[in-house]
Amino acid sequence: MGDPEKAFSEKERMSAEITRDGPATPTLPVLPTVKPEIEKREASASKLHPVFYVVTWITLSSTVILFNKWILDTAKFHYPITLTCWHLTFATLMTQVMARTTNLLDGRKTVKMTGRVYLRAIVPIGAFFSLSLICGNLTYLYLSVAFIQMLKATTPVAVLLIGWAMGVHKADMKVLFNVSFIVLGVIIASIGEIKFVMIGVIFQLGGIVFEAIRLVMVERLLSSAEYKMDPLVSLYYFAPVCAMMNFCTALVFEIPRIQMEELYHVGLWTLLANAMVAFALNVSVVFLIGKTSGLVMTLCGVLKDILLVAASIAIWGTPVSPLQYFGYTIALGGLIYYKLGAATMKAQFSEAGRLWAEFGSNRPALRKVIVFGGVLMMLFVLLGGLAPTVGYDSKYLTSSIKGADKPS
Secondary structure, three states, X not given: OOOHHHHHHHHHHHHHHHHHHOOOEOOEOOOOOOOHHHXXXXXXXXXXXXXXXXXXXXXXXXXXXXXXXXXXXXOOOOOHHHHHHHHHHHHHHHHHHHHHHOXXXXXXXXXXXXXXXXXXXXXXXXXXHHHHHHHHHHHOOOOOHHHHXXXXXXXXXXXXXXXXXXXXXXXXXXXHHHHHHHHHHHHHHHHHOOOOOHHHHHHHHHHHHHHHHHHHHHHHHHOOHHHOOOHHHHHHHHHHXXXXXXXXHHHXXXXXXXXXXXXXXXXXXXXXXXXXXXXXXXXXXXXXXXXXXXXXXXXXXXXXXXXXXXHHHHHHOOOEOHHHHHHHHHHHHHHHHHHHOHHHHHHHHHHHHHHHHHHHHHOHHHHHHHHHHHHHHHHHHHHHOOOOOEOOOHHHHHHHHHHHHOOO
Protein backbone atom coordinates (compact mmCIF):
# COMPACT_ATOMS: atom_id res chain seq x y z
CA MET A 1 0.00 0.00 0.00
CA GLY A 2 1.22 3.53 -0.76
CA ASP A 3 1.79 6.32 1.74
CA PRO A 4 -1.66 7.80 2.69
CA GLU A 5 -0.29 11.33 3.14
CA LYS A 6 1.31 11.20 -0.31
CA ALA A 7 -1.89 9.92 -1.88
CA PHE A 8 -3.86 12.73 -0.19
CA SER A 9 -1.38 15.36 -1.46
CA GLU A 10 -1.59 13.98 -4.98
CA LYS A 11 -5.38 14.01 -4.82
CA GLU A 12 -5.39 17.57 -3.55
CA ARG A 13 -2.96 18.67 -6.33
CA MET A 14 -5.08 17.06 -9.04
CA SER A 15 -8.24 18.60 -7.59
CA ALA A 16 -6.62 22.02 -7.63
CA GLU A 17 -5.53 21.61 -11.24
CA ILE A 18 -8.98 20.48 -12.34
CA THR A 19 -10.58 23.41 -10.56
CA ARG A 20 -8.14 25.84 -12.08
CA ASP A 21 -8.34 24.46 -15.68
CA GLY A 22 -12.09 23.73 -15.82
CA PRO A 23 -14.30 26.83 -15.65
CA ALA A 24 -17.40 26.70 -13.47
CA THR A 25 -20.65 25.92 -15.23
CA PRO A 26 -24.23 26.56 -14.14
CA THR A 27 -24.66 22.82 -13.46
CA LEU A 28 -21.54 22.63 -11.27
CA PRO A 29 -21.30 25.88 -9.29
CA VAL A 30 -18.22 26.64 -7.22
CA LEU A 31 -19.36 26.87 -3.57
CA PRO A 32 -17.43 28.74 -0.87
CA THR A 33 -15.77 26.63 1.79
CA VAL A 34 -17.51 26.97 5.17
CA LYS A 35 -15.85 26.01 8.44
CA PRO A 36 -18.55 25.22 11.02
CA GLU A 37 -16.19 25.71 13.98
CA ILE A 38 -15.40 29.28 12.91
CA GLU A 39 -19.07 30.06 12.30
CA LYS A 40 -20.00 28.68 15.72
CA ARG A 41 -17.23 30.67 17.40
CA GLU A 42 -18.35 33.90 15.75
CA ALA A 43 -22.00 33.28 16.70
CA SER A 44 -21.15 32.59 20.33
CA ALA A 45 -18.86 35.61 20.51
CA SER A 46 -21.76 37.86 19.55
CA LYS A 47 -23.77 36.73 22.56
CA LEU A 48 -23.27 38.19 26.02
CA HIS A 49 -22.22 35.96 28.90
CA PRO A 50 -25.02 35.08 31.38
CA VAL A 51 -23.00 36.79 34.12
CA PHE A 52 -23.76 40.11 32.40
CA TYR A 53 -27.51 39.56 32.78
CA VAL A 54 -27.10 38.44 36.41
CA VAL A 55 -25.03 41.50 37.36
CA THR A 56 -27.42 43.81 35.48
CA TRP A 57 -30.47 42.40 37.28
CA ILE A 58 -28.87 42.55 40.74
CA THR A 59 -27.67 46.12 40.10
CA LEU A 60 -31.03 47.38 38.82
CA SER A 61 -33.07 45.57 41.48
CA SER A 62 -30.91 46.95 44.29
CA THR A 63 -30.87 50.42 42.73
CA VAL A 64 -34.68 50.59 42.52
CA ILE A 65 -35.07 49.71 46.21
CA LEU A 66 -32.38 52.12 47.40
CA PHE A 67 -33.61 54.84 45.02
CA ASN A 68 -37.19 54.53 46.31
CA LYS A 69 -36.00 54.62 49.90
CA TRP A 70 -33.96 57.75 49.21
CA ILE A 71 -36.85 59.59 47.50
CA LEU A 72 -39.51 58.65 50.05
CA ASP A 73 -37.42 58.98 53.21
CA THR A 74 -34.22 60.96 52.71
CA ALA A 75 -35.62 63.44 50.15
CA LYS A 76 -38.83 63.76 52.25
CA PHE A 77 -41.18 63.02 49.34
CA HIS A 78 -43.73 61.23 51.54
CA TYR A 79 -46.10 60.21 48.75
CA PRO A 80 -45.52 56.51 48.05
CA ILE A 81 -48.82 55.96 46.20
CA THR A 82 -48.06 58.84 43.83
CA LEU A 83 -44.55 57.50 43.22
CA THR A 84 -45.96 54.05 42.44
CA CYS A 85 -48.53 55.62 40.09
CA TRP A 86 -45.72 57.47 38.29
CA HIS A 87 -43.74 54.23 37.84
CA LEU A 88 -46.74 52.40 36.38
CA THR A 89 -47.72 55.30 34.11
CA PHE A 90 -44.18 55.40 32.74
CA ALA A 91 -44.23 51.60 32.30
CA THR A 92 -47.55 51.87 30.42
CA LEU A 93 -46.14 54.45 28.00
CA MET A 94 -42.90 52.53 27.45
CA THR A 95 -44.58 49.16 26.84
CA GLN A 96 -46.92 50.78 24.31
CA VAL A 97 -43.94 52.33 22.51
CA MET A 98 -41.94 49.10 22.61
CA ALA A 99 -44.90 47.10 21.29
CA ARG A 100 -44.86 49.28 18.18
CA THR A 101 -41.11 49.68 17.68
CA THR A 102 -39.44 46.45 18.92
CA ASN A 103 -40.04 42.70 18.93
CA LEU A 104 -39.64 42.36 22.71
CA LEU A 105 -43.42 42.31 23.15
CA ASP A 106 -44.25 40.00 20.26
CA GLY A 107 -45.22 37.38 22.83
CA ARG A 108 -48.50 39.23 23.34
CA LYS A 109 -49.64 38.08 19.89
CA THR A 110 -49.92 34.50 21.15
CA VAL A 111 -52.04 35.53 24.15
CA LYS A 112 -55.76 35.13 23.52
CA MET A 113 -56.78 38.25 25.38
CA THR A 114 -60.44 39.21 25.29
CA GLY A 115 -62.47 41.79 27.19
CA ARG A 116 -63.94 39.05 29.36
CA VAL A 117 -60.51 37.64 30.27
CA TYR A 118 -59.18 41.13 30.93
CA LEU A 119 -61.99 41.96 33.35
CA ARG A 120 -62.06 38.58 35.11
CA ALA A 121 -58.31 37.92 35.32
CA ILE A 122 -56.11 40.92 34.52
CA VAL A 123 -58.07 43.51 36.54
CA PRO A 124 -58.16 41.48 39.81
CA ILE A 125 -54.48 40.57 39.47
CA GLY A 126 -53.70 44.21 38.73
CA ALA A 127 -55.60 45.27 41.85
CA PHE A 128 -53.50 43.03 44.12
CA PHE A 129 -50.34 44.07 42.27
CA SER A 130 -51.24 47.70 42.92
CA LEU A 131 -51.92 47.03 46.62
CA SER A 132 -48.62 45.18 47.04
CA LEU A 133 -46.69 48.07 45.47
CA ILE A 134 -48.46 50.67 47.60
CA CYS A 135 -47.83 48.76 50.83
CA GLY A 136 -44.26 48.08 49.82
CA ASN A 137 -43.50 51.75 49.22
CA LEU A 138 -45.34 52.86 52.38
CA THR A 139 -43.00 50.62 54.36
CA TYR A 140 -39.99 52.73 53.36
CA LEU A 141 -41.40 55.56 55.47
CA TYR A 142 -41.09 53.52 58.68
CA LEU A 143 -38.52 50.72 58.35
CA SER A 144 -34.92 50.40 57.22
CA VAL A 145 -34.03 48.69 53.95
CA ALA A 146 -32.16 46.01 55.90
CA PHE A 147 -35.18 45.06 58.03
CA ILE A 148 -37.51 45.21 55.01
CA GLN A 149 -35.34 42.66 53.17
CA MET A 150 -35.42 40.40 56.22
CA LEU A 151 -39.22 40.52 56.32
CA LYS A 152 -39.44 39.86 52.57
CA ALA A 153 -37.83 36.46 53.15
CA THR A 154 -41.28 35.26 54.25
CA THR A 155 -42.79 35.80 50.77
CA PRO A 156 -42.38 32.12 49.70
CA VAL A 157 -44.16 31.05 52.89
CA ALA A 158 -47.11 33.34 52.13
CA VAL A 159 -47.25 32.07 48.53
CA LEU A 160 -47.26 28.47 49.74
CA LEU A 161 -50.05 28.98 52.29
CA ILE A 162 -52.23 31.04 49.94
CA GLY A 163 -51.67 28.49 47.17
CA TRP A 164 -53.02 25.83 49.50
CA ALA A 165 -55.95 28.02 50.55
CA MET A 166 -56.91 28.75 46.93
CA GLY A 167 -56.58 25.10 45.92
CA VAL A 168 -53.75 25.68 43.45
CA HIS A 169 -51.41 23.32 45.35
CA LYS A 170 -52.04 20.38 47.64
CA ALA A 171 -51.10 20.81 51.30
CA ASP A 172 -47.87 19.09 52.28
CA MET A 173 -46.79 19.06 55.95
CA LYS A 174 -43.20 18.21 55.02
CA VAL A 175 -42.96 21.36 52.92
CA LEU A 176 -44.57 23.36 55.71
CA PHE A 177 -41.90 22.07 58.10
CA ASN A 178 -39.18 23.14 55.66
CA VAL A 179 -40.48 26.70 55.35
CA SER A 180 -40.94 27.00 59.12
CA PHE A 181 -37.20 27.72 59.35
CA ILE A 182 -37.76 30.84 57.25
CA VAL A 183 -40.45 32.04 59.64
CA LEU A 184 -38.31 31.20 62.67
CA GLY A 185 -35.37 33.15 61.27
CA VAL A 186 -37.50 36.21 60.48
CA ILE A 187 -39.05 36.13 63.97
CA ILE A 188 -35.57 36.08 65.53
CA ALA A 189 -34.47 38.93 63.27
CA SER A 190 -37.59 40.93 64.21
CA ILE A 191 -36.89 40.44 67.92
CA GLY A 192 -33.39 41.77 67.35
CA GLU A 193 -34.59 44.80 65.34
CA ILE A 194 -33.59 47.99 67.14
CA LYS A 195 -35.87 50.41 65.27
CA PHE A 196 -39.03 48.29 65.28
CA VAL A 197 -42.10 50.23 64.09
CA MET A 198 -45.32 48.21 64.20
CA ILE A 199 -47.18 50.16 61.50
CA GLY A 200 -44.26 49.64 59.12
CA VAL A 201 -44.24 45.89 59.83
CA ILE A 202 -48.01 45.73 59.22
CA PHE A 203 -47.63 47.51 55.87
CA GLN A 204 -44.81 45.17 54.84
CA LEU A 205 -46.68 42.03 55.86
CA GLY A 206 -49.76 43.35 54.03
CA GLY A 207 -47.65 43.91 50.93
CA ILE A 208 -46.29 40.35 51.18
CA VAL A 209 -49.81 38.89 51.46
CA PHE A 210 -51.09 40.94 48.49
CA GLU A 211 -48.04 39.95 46.43
CA ALA A 212 -48.55 36.27 47.33
CA ILE A 213 -52.20 36.41 46.24
CA ARG A 214 -51.12 38.05 42.98
CA LEU A 215 -48.47 35.41 42.30
CA VAL A 216 -50.92 32.55 42.94
CA MET A 217 -53.52 34.16 40.67
CA VAL A 218 -50.89 34.64 37.95
CA GLU A 219 -49.84 30.99 38.32
CA ARG A 220 -53.43 29.88 37.89
CA LEU A 221 -53.84 32.12 34.84
CA LEU A 222 -50.60 30.90 33.24
CA SER A 223 -51.51 27.25 33.80
CA SER A 224 -53.37 27.53 30.49
CA ALA A 225 -51.04 27.45 27.46
CA GLU A 226 -53.00 30.17 25.67
CA TYR A 227 -52.19 32.71 28.39
CA LYS A 228 -48.43 32.12 28.68
CA MET A 229 -46.61 35.45 28.88
CA ASP A 230 -43.21 36.70 29.96
CA PRO A 231 -42.81 39.45 32.62
CA LEU A 232 -42.65 42.23 30.03
CA VAL A 233 -45.86 41.13 28.31
CA SER A 234 -47.47 40.84 31.75
CA LEU A 235 -46.43 44.42 32.46
CA TYR A 236 -47.95 45.44 29.11
CA TYR A 237 -51.36 44.19 30.31
CA PHE A 238 -51.14 44.95 34.04
CA ALA A 239 -49.49 48.40 34.05
CA PRO A 240 -52.46 50.40 32.65
CA VAL A 241 -55.01 49.03 35.13
CA CYS A 242 -52.55 49.37 38.03
CA ALA A 243 -51.70 52.94 37.04
CA MET A 244 -55.40 53.84 36.97
CA MET A 245 -56.06 52.26 40.38
CA ASN A 246 -53.05 53.99 41.92
CA PHE A 247 -54.10 57.32 40.41
CA CYS A 248 -57.60 57.05 41.89
CA THR A 249 -56.13 56.18 45.31
CA ALA A 250 -53.54 58.95 45.16
CA LEU A 251 -56.21 61.42 44.04
CA VAL A 252 -57.98 60.86 47.36
CA PHE A 253 -55.09 60.50 49.81
CA GLU A 254 -52.00 62.25 48.43
CA ILE A 255 -52.34 64.48 45.35
CA PRO A 256 -54.30 67.27 47.12
CA ARG A 257 -51.43 67.58 49.65
CA ILE A 258 -48.53 67.65 47.16
CA GLN A 259 -46.81 71.03 46.80
CA MET A 260 -44.81 72.00 43.72
CA GLU A 261 -41.90 72.90 45.99
CA GLU A 262 -41.73 69.26 47.08
CA LEU A 263 -41.54 68.10 43.48
CA TYR A 264 -38.81 70.61 42.68
CA HIS A 265 -36.96 69.62 45.85
CA VAL A 266 -36.75 66.01 44.68
CA GLY A 267 -36.18 67.08 41.09
CA LEU A 268 -38.19 66.24 38.00
CA TRP A 269 -35.13 64.65 36.38
CA THR A 270 -34.65 62.54 39.50
CA LEU A 271 -38.21 61.24 39.26
CA LEU A 272 -37.71 60.49 35.56
CA ALA A 273 -34.50 58.60 36.29
CA ASN A 274 -36.27 56.68 39.05
CA ALA A 275 -39.03 55.56 36.67
CA MET A 276 -36.49 54.63 33.99
CA VAL A 277 -34.53 52.42 36.39
CA ALA A 278 -37.74 50.74 37.58
CA PHE A 279 -38.76 49.99 33.98
CA ALA A 280 -35.26 48.80 33.05
CA LEU A 281 -35.53 46.29 35.89
CA ASN A 282 -38.63 44.74 34.28
CA VAL A 283 -36.82 44.47 30.95
CA SER A 284 -33.76 42.86 32.58
CA VAL A 285 -35.96 40.18 34.20
CA VAL A 286 -37.06 38.98 30.74
CA PHE A 287 -33.46 38.45 29.63
CA LEU A 288 -32.42 36.95 32.97
CA ILE A 289 -35.12 34.26 32.81
CA GLY A 290 -34.05 33.28 29.30
CA LYS A 291 -30.33 33.10 30.06
CA THR A 292 -30.11 31.47 33.51
CA SER A 293 -31.50 28.55 35.47
CA GLY A 294 -33.80 28.51 38.50
CA LEU A 295 -30.80 27.71 40.71
CA VAL A 296 -28.92 30.79 39.54
CA MET A 297 -31.97 33.03 40.00
CA THR A 298 -32.51 31.75 43.56
CA LEU A 299 -28.90 32.34 44.54
CA CYS A 300 -28.91 35.75 42.84
CA GLY A 301 -31.97 36.75 44.84
CA VAL A 302 -30.27 35.77 48.09
CA LEU A 303 -27.09 37.62 47.10
CA LYS A 304 -29.13 40.71 46.22
CA ASP A 305 -30.82 40.69 49.64
CA ILE A 306 -27.47 40.40 51.42
CA LEU A 307 -26.03 43.26 49.37
CA LEU A 308 -29.07 45.43 50.17
CA VAL A 309 -28.60 44.84 53.90
CA ALA A 310 -24.95 45.83 53.54
CA ALA A 311 -25.91 48.91 51.47
CA SER A 312 -28.45 49.98 54.09
CA ILE A 313 -25.76 49.81 56.77
CA ALA A 314 -23.24 51.70 54.62
CA ILE A 315 -25.55 54.46 53.31
CA TRP A 316 -27.88 55.15 56.22
CA GLY A 317 -25.86 53.74 59.11
CA THR A 318 -28.68 51.29 59.89
CA PRO A 319 -28.03 49.55 63.21
CA VAL A 320 -28.17 45.75 62.87
CA SER A 321 -27.84 43.59 65.99
CA PRO A 322 -26.03 40.23 66.15
CA LEU A 323 -29.39 38.59 66.85
CA GLN A 324 -30.65 39.92 63.52
CA TYR A 325 -27.63 38.53 61.70
CA PHE A 326 -28.29 35.15 63.31
CA GLY A 327 -32.01 35.19 62.47
CA TYR A 328 -31.49 36.39 58.91
CA THR A 329 -28.90 33.67 58.32
CA ILE A 330 -31.43 31.03 59.41
CA ALA A 331 -34.09 32.59 57.16
CA LEU A 332 -31.81 32.66 54.09
CA GLY A 333 -30.70 29.10 54.71
CA GLY A 334 -34.33 27.97 54.96
CA LEU A 335 -35.18 29.95 51.81
CA ILE A 336 -32.44 28.29 49.76
CA TYR A 337 -33.35 24.83 51.07
CA TYR A 338 -37.05 25.37 50.27
CA LYS A 339 -36.47 26.67 46.74
CA LEU A 340 -33.78 24.22 45.67
CA GLY A 341 -34.58 21.06 47.62
CA ALA A 342 -32.27 18.63 49.39
CA ALA A 343 -31.30 16.64 46.28
CA THR A 344 -30.28 19.73 44.29
CA MET A 345 -28.32 21.17 47.20
CA LYS A 346 -26.50 17.87 47.78
CA ALA A 347 -25.55 17.67 44.10
CA GLN A 348 -24.36 21.26 44.07
CA PHE A 349 -22.28 20.80 47.23
CA SER A 350 -20.68 17.69 45.73
CA GLU A 351 -19.85 19.55 42.54
CA ALA A 352 -18.49 22.52 44.51
CA GLY A 353 -16.30 20.16 46.58
CA ARG A 354 -14.93 18.56 43.44
CA LEU A 355 -14.13 21.92 41.84
CA TRP A 356 -12.52 23.17 45.06
CA ALA A 357 -10.31 20.06 45.26
CA GLU A 358 -9.36 20.47 41.60
CA PHE A 359 -8.57 24.14 42.16
CA GLY A 360 -6.38 23.22 45.17
CA SER A 361 -4.37 20.73 43.14
CA ASN A 362 -3.83 23.22 40.33
CA ARG A 363 -3.14 26.32 42.47
CA PRO A 364 -2.28 25.27 46.02
CA ALA A 365 -0.72 28.62 47.00
CA LEU A 366 -3.75 30.65 45.93
CA ARG A 367 -6.05 28.20 47.72
CA LYS A 368 -4.14 28.74 50.98
CA VAL A 369 -4.42 32.53 50.55
CA ILE A 370 -8.20 32.23 50.04
CA VAL A 371 -8.62 30.01 53.11
CA PHE A 372 -6.49 32.35 55.22
CA GLY A 373 -8.49 35.38 54.02
CA GLY A 374 -11.76 33.60 54.76
CA VAL A 375 -10.65 32.78 58.31
CA LEU A 376 -9.65 36.42 58.90
CA MET A 377 -13.00 37.61 57.56
CA MET A 378 -14.87 35.17 59.82
CA LEU A 379 -12.91 36.36 62.87
CA PHE A 380 -13.65 39.97 61.93
CA VAL A 381 -17.39 39.24 61.68
CA LEU A 382 -17.44 37.30 64.96
CA LEU A 383 -15.50 39.97 66.85
CA GLY A 384 -17.67 42.69 65.32
CA GLY A 385 -20.71 40.81 66.56
CA LEU A 386 -19.59 41.41 70.15
CA ALA A 387 -20.61 45.05 69.73
CA PRO A 388 -24.28 45.79 70.51
CA THR A 389 -25.02 47.08 67.01
CA VAL A 390 -23.52 47.84 63.67
CA GLY A 391 -24.01 51.54 63.16
CA TYR A 392 -24.62 54.09 65.90
CA ASP A 393 -26.93 56.86 66.97
CA SER A 394 -25.03 60.06 66.14
CA LYS A 395 -27.28 62.23 68.37
CA TYR A 396 -26.72 59.98 71.36
CA LEU A 397 -22.98 59.94 70.71
CA THR A 398 -22.83 63.76 70.44
CA SER A 399 -24.82 64.29 73.63
CA SER A 400 -22.63 61.79 75.50
CA ILE A 401 -19.45 63.60 74.43
CA LYS A 402 -20.88 66.97 75.40
CA GLY A 403 -21.98 65.57 78.75
CA ALA A 404 -18.50 64.22 79.40
CA ASP A 405 -16.92 67.60 78.61
CA LYS A 406 -19.04 69.44 81.18
CA PRO A 407 -17.30 70.06 84.54
CA SER A 408 -18.78 68.01 87.38
